[in-house]
Amino acid sequence: MKKNFTNMTLKDLEIFFENIGEKKFRAKQVFKWIHTGVRSFEEMTDISKELREKLEEVAEVGCLKMSIIQTSEIDHTKKFLFELADGNSIETVFMKYKYGNSICVSSQAGCRMGCAFCASGTGGLKRNLTGGEMLDQILLVEKNVEEKISNVVVMGTGEPFDNYHNLSQFIELINSKDGLNIGMRNITVSTCGIVPMIGQFGRDFPQVNLAISLHAPNDEIRKKIMPINSSYPMDILLNACKIHVEKTGRRITFEYALIKGINDSLSNADMLSDRLRGTLCHVNLITLNKVNESGFTGSDRESAERFKKQLEKRGIPTTIRRELGTEISAACGQLRLL
Numbered sequence: 001m002k003k004n005f006t007n008m009t010l011k012d013l014e015i016f017f018e019n020i021g022e023k024k025f026r027a028k029q030v031f032k033w034i035h036t037g038v039r040s041f042e043e044m045t046d047i048s049k050e051l052r053e054k055l056e057e058v059a060e061v062g063c064l065k066m067s068i069i070q071t072s073e074i075d076h077t078k079k080f081l082f083e084l085a086d087g088n089s090i091e092t093v094f095m096k097y098k099y100g101n102s103i104c105v106s107s108q109a110g111c112r113m114g115c116a117f118c119a120s121g122t123g124g125l126k127r128n129l130t131g132g133e134m135l136d137q138i139l140l141v142e143k144n145v146e147e148k149i150s151n152v153v154v155m156g157t158g159e160p161f162d163n164y165h166n167l168s169q170f171i172e173l174i175n176s177k178d179g180l181n182i183g184m185r186n187i188t189v190s191t192c193g194i195v196p197m198i199g200q201f202g203r204d205f206p207q208v209n210l211a212i213s214l215h216a217p218n219d220e221i222r223k224k225i226m227p228i229n230s231s232y233p234m235d236i237l238l239n240a241c242k243i244h245v246e247k248t249g250r251r252i253t254f255e256y257a258l259i260k261g262i263n264d265s266l267s268n269a270d271m272l273s274d275r276l277r278g279t280l281c282h283v284n285l286i287t288l289n290k291v292n293e294s295g296f297t298g299s300d301r302e303s304a305e306r307f308k309k310q311l312e313k314r315g316i317p318t319t320i321r322r323e324l325g326t327e328i329s330a331a332c333g334q335l336r337l338l
């Protein structure tokens with residue numbers, strides 16, 4: 001079987017080239033080409049024809065095939081559907097903000113966390129994505145939009161901490177000075193709350209932003225909508241967040257999707273602020289998008305504003321996230337396997 005170079009770090013490539021009797025610096029040349037979006041050895045023009053032919057026989061570049069692109073006419077958000085080599089599909093979303101271009105990357109095909117409001121997990125987990133499959137989402141999107149991406153959020157389909165090894169490799173790949181060179185502080189990883197991995201993540205990547213999908217002010221509500229809460233109740237989760245902030249000095253973001261009649265009352269806001277007070281944090285309110293299967297309805301804008309005011313009154317910095325791409329089902333909780 002051919003080696004897929006998109007999955008390999010610079011170190012892996014150096015070992016590969018040494019093993020086939022080539023100079024180590026060839027690895028850096030090839031790595032740079034791959035990360036500029038080149039997808040065939042033929043295009044790597046600073047490498048001899050002989051070596052290119054040799055590589056062609058034993059290796060390949062690129063993991064994904066683009067199958068569908070949808071563009072929002074309202075805000076120009078783009079949703080990409082990619083096909084994996086084994087026939088599974090994943091989605092990636094490209095968003096334009098004033099501060100730069102951002103991409104929402106999937107970390108798994110499907111998801112096994114079973115959050116009740118989320119379309120991505122409805123078919124269960126198909127499989128983990130490799131680091132290269134995560135990277136290739138960025139490379140193909142950059143090629144399509146013909147612009148550089150400056151911010152990466154791992155918040156698409158999948159639970160990144162359920163695929164930690166490959167997530168780590170992905171971060172290493174995109175942070176590489178010889179590759180995309182995306183700063184650690186421009187990367188955000190979002191988890192539904194797999195507590196043991198929070199400590200590990202803080203140690204491995206203290207500069208990378210951590211977001212927690214919280215979505216409830218207490219265990220009673222959270223366990224109804226997020227099964228992970230049975231394994232890691234809120235006390236344990238929030239304590240791990242506190243330690244993470246103390247150890248890294250970095251602010252944590254809590255994602256909170258407002259669901260009508262479930263978690264959006266003013267007393268819910270009071271409860272939430274009591275739980276979060278004293279932790280360096282920020283709350284991102286999301287008005288839940290319509291997902292047909294879930295049966296939940298998102299709160300309206302007025303309720304969201306009321307909830308925000310109440311949190312702020314009680315000292316919790318809060319924003320209502322601008323939802324992009326809702327009419328193409330590219331917004332939070334709407335990604336799915338087709």
Ligand code: SF4
Nearest residue numbers: 111113115118121158
């Ligand atoms: S919200 Fe995230 S963790 Fe929960 S089911 Fe959806 S993709 Fe998985």
